[in-house]
Amino acid sequence: MxxxxxxxxxxxxxxxxxxxxxxxxxxxxxxxxxxxxxxxxxxxxxxxxxxxxxxxxxxxxxxxxxxxxxxxxxxxxxxxxxxxxxxxxxxxxxxxxxxxxxxxxxxxxxxxxxxxxAPNGGMVLIAGTGSNSLLRTPDGQQYGCGGWGYLFGDEGGAYWIAFRAVKTIFDDEDGLRPAPHPTRAVWRAISDHFGADTRADLLPYASKLFDKSQFAGLTAKLSKLAEAGDALSQHLFAEAGAALAAHVAALTERAQRAHSGAAVFRDGIRVVCVGSVWNSWSALKPGALKQLAARREKLNAASVISLAGRRNQFNFIADVVAVSAPSVVYIEIKDGRRADLFTGKSISLSNGSGFIVKEDGLILTNAHVVVNKPNAIVNVRLMDGSNHTGFVESVDLKSDLATLRIPVKNLPTMKLGTSADLRPGEWVVAMGSPLALSNTVTAGVVSSTQRGSAELGIRGKDMVYIQTDAPITFGNSGGPLVNLDGEAIGINSMKVTSGISFAIPIDYVKEFLAKSKTKPPPVSRRYLGITMLSLTENILLELRMRNPEVKESVIAQWAIWLAFRVFNLRN
Known part of the structure; x- marks a missing residue:
C-alpha cells in the first residue's frame, strides 16, 4: 500500500x-x-x-x-x-x-x-484589506491591474473604504468638500472603532499607531450601517463597487487590444471574487453595474470608429479554407502515348479536382474526370506542389463517383459531413482547380438541397443534387463543397450557367465508399489480338532477306506472325 x-x-x-x-x-x-x-x-x-x-x-x-x-x-x-x-x-x-x-x-x-x-482562463478580483486583479486568457497571456498597496492603489478594498469614510468626515467638517449624505452614523462608527472623541484623536492612527489591518477593520462596521440603510455608508460602498468594476473593465479592454479587438472569451469571463469586502455585494452592486455599463458604452462607441480586428473576427471563409485546403488535390490526365513536340512531355487530355479522404492516399473525385481517357496516366498534384501518379480503384458511372490512390502516407484528410440536414441559404465553399488553376476558392449559398436528376433533364439516374450559387467551372469537377465547419457536404459536379451549379450530396459518397470497401480487388485480364496485314513488296523483300529459301506458302504465315500482338490491359 x-x-x-x-x-x-x-x-x-x-x-x-x-x-x-x-x-x-x-x-x-x-x-x-x-x-x-x-x-x-x-x-x-x-x-x-x-x-x-x-x-x-x-x-x-x-x-x-x-x-x-x-x-x-x-x-x-x-x-x-x-x-x-x-x-x-x-x-x-x-x-x-x-x-x-x-x-x-x-x-x-x-x-x-x-x-x-478559473484554470482555463478568467479573472480574479481581490477585495480584502487591499485590492488586486489579474486576468489570464485561454492562450496563457496575463494582465494585471491594481495591487499597489495603500499609498498607490487598493481601490475598492477595505482599507480604501475606511480611509474614504474618515476623509469624508474631515472634508465635510472643514467645509472643503461637503458630504453627499448626513455623516452622523458614520462618525459614530469611526469614533467607536478608534476610541476617538475628536478628529484630532484619529491623527496617531495615521502616523505612529498606523496599522493597515486595524484601520481596514472599520469597513465591517460601515457594512452593517449600509445594510441598515445609512445613505453615506451605501454611497461609500457604491463607490467601492465602481472602483472594483473599473478593474474588470480595464483588464478586459487591455486583453481585447492585445488580441486586435477579437473576443478573448467567447462565452464571457469567469470572475473569481476573493476577499471579505465581497460579503457586502448588495451594497457594492449599484456602483459596479453603473461603472460596467458606462465602460461598455465607451468601448462600443470606440468600436464604431475602429475597424481593427474585424478581419480575424469575421473572415469565416478564410478559416474554412485554412482547415480544408491541404486535402484538396489537382488531377491531370495525360496521354501515355503522345508527347508534345516541343517539350517532350506527355500531352494533357483533361484536368479536374479531388480531395483526400484517407491518410493512406485514397482520393475521391468524379468518375468523368478519370474514365474514358485512352492511354491515360493520372497525375495528382498536392497542395505542397509534389506530383504523384495515381491509380483508379473504384468507379460508379451512375453516381459519377470514383476513387483513386497515390502511394503516399500520412496525408491531410477532408472530414466528411452530412448532407441530410443541409438548409437552403447555408454558406458553402467550393474548392478545386477551375481551368487548371489549382487551389482556387469560391463561396456562395445553398440554393436547393433536393434538385432531382429528372428535373435537370438527366436520364437514367435516380439522384438528387445540391444546387449552389458558388461559382464553379471546368476543372472544379471532383472538388469538395464544404460547410462552415470545414466538412465536405458535396462533390462539385456540374455547372449549368453562372450562379447555378450542382454537387453530388456527400451521403451518396459515403454509400459509394462503403461499397468500395467490400468490392473484390480488380482482376488483371489479358487479351490476344491479331491484326491482318497486307503483303507489300517491301514486306516480302524483308522476309526473303531473312530466309532466301522460304516458300511462298510460308510467307503468309510469317506476315501473320509479324502482325501478332499481345496486350496486357488493366481495368
Whole structure:
C-alpha cells in the first residue's frame, strides 16, 4: 500500500491567512487560521514565522508528526509578485523548519486564486484589506491591474473604504468638500472603532499607531450601517463597487487590444471574487453595474470608429479554407502515348479536382474526370506542389463517383459531413482547380438541397443534387463543397450557367465508399489480338532477306506472325 501524500496550501492576505492540508484524494485533513502574511508589511522573517506557526497547527489538526514533511507546500500570499523576494521567503521558511515540506512554491494571492477558480482562463478580483486583479486568457497571456498597496492603489478594498469614510468626515467638517449624505452614523462608527472623541484623536492612527489591518477593520462596521440603510455608508460602498468594476473593465479592454479587438472569451469571463469586502455585494452592486455599463458604452462607441480586428473576427471563409485546403488535390490526365513536340512531355487530355479522404492516399473525385481517357496516366498534384501518379480503384458511372490512390502516407484528410440536414441559404465553399488553376476558392449559398436528376433533364439516374450559387467551372469537377465547419457536404459536379451549379450530396459518397470497401480487388485480364496485314513488296523483300529459301506458302504465315500482338490491359 502506497504511503499517504500530503499537500499544503496557504491563502494569505494583509489581515488574515488560511492554511489547508489535503491528501492525495483531495480530502481536507487539517487546517488552521492565522494573521496576515504580507511580507512587505511584516518583513520576510516575521512572515515566514507566521507560516510555520500555521503549518504546525494544521499538522497537529491532521495528526501528522511535526517532523514529517509535506510532499509540497504552496504559498499564495499578498505581495508575492516578485520572483526574487518569493525565493527569499521560501528559503527562510525552510531555514526555520527543515521538515516543513519537500517542495515549496510561492506565488501571489491573485495567481493562486486564478488557477484554482478559473484554470482555463478568467479573472480574479481581490477585495480584502487591499485590492488586486489579474486576468489570464485561454492562450496563457496575463494582465494585471491594481495591487499597489495603500499609498498607490487598493481601490475598492477595505482599507480604501475606511480611509474614504474618515476623509469624508474631515472634508465635510472643514467645509472643503461637503458630504453627499448626513455623516452622523458614520462618525459614530469611526469614533467607536478608534476610541476617538475628536478628529484630532484619529491623527496617531495615521502616523505612529498606523496599522493597515486595524484601520481596514472599520469597513465591517460601515457594512452593517449600509445594510441598515445609512445613505453615506451605501454611497461609500457604491463607490467601492465602481472602483472594483473599473478593474474588470480595464483588464478586459487591455486583453481585447492585445488580441486586435477579437473576443478573448467567447462565452464571457469567469470572475473569481476573493476577499471579505465581497460579503457586502448588495451594497457594492449599484456602483459596479453603473461603472460596467458606462465602460461598455465607451468601448462600443470606440468600436464604431475602429475597424481593427474585424478581419480575424469575421473572415469565416478564410478559416474554412485554412482547415480544408491541404486535402484538396489537382488531377491531370495525360496521354501515355503522345508527347508534345516541343517539350517532350506527355500531352494533357483533361484536368479536374479531388480531395483526400484517407491518410493512406485514397482520393475521391468524379468518375468523368478519370474514365474514358485512352492511354491515360493520372497525375495528382498536392497542395505542397509534389506530383504523384495515381491509380483508379473504384468507379460508379451512375453516381459519377470514383476513387483513386497515390502511394503516399500520412496525408491531410477532408472530414466528411452530412448532407441530410443541409438548409437552403447555408454558406458553402467550393474548392478545386477551375481551368487548371489549382487551389482556387469560391463561396456562395445553398440554393436547393433536393434538385432531382429528372428535373435537370438527366436520364437514367435516380439522384438528387445540391444546387449552389458558388461559382464553379471546368476543372472544379471532383472538388469538395464544404460547410462552415470545414466538412465536405458535396462533390462539385456540374455547372449549368453562372450562379447555378450542382454537387453530388456527400451521403451518396459515403454509400459509394462503403461499397468500395467490400468490392473484390480488380482482376488483371489479358487479351490476344491479331491484326491482318497486307503483303507489300517491301514486306516480302524483308522476309526473303531473312530466309532466301522460304516458300511462298510460308510467307503468309510469317506476315501473320509479324502482325501478332499481345496486350496486357488493366481495368
Amino acid at each position: 502506497e504511503p499517504t501524500q500530503y499537500f499544503g496550501g496557504v491563502e494569505g492576505g494583509g489581515t488574515h491567512s488560511n492554511l489547508v492540508i489535503c491528501d492525495q484524494l483531495g480530502r481536507v485533513v487539517g487546517k488552521s487560521r492565522g494573521p496576515g502574511t504580507n511580507h512587505w508589511a511584516l518583513g520576510i522573517d516575521e512572515c515566514a514565522q507566521r507560516i510555520i506557526d500555521m503549518l504546525h497547527t494544521a499538522k497537529q489538526d491532521a495528526g501528522i508528526p511535526l517532523d514529517t514533511p509535506l510532499d509540497s507546500l504552496g504559498l499564495t500570499l499578498s505581495g508575492c509578485e516578485q520572483e526574487s523576494s518569493n525565493a527569499m521567503l521560501a528559503a527562510r521558511v525552510r531555514e526555520k523548519d527543515g521538515a516543513c515540506a519537500q517542495t515549496i512554491y510561492v506565488a501571489s494571492d491573485t495567481a493562486g486564486s486564478l488557477f484554482t477558480g
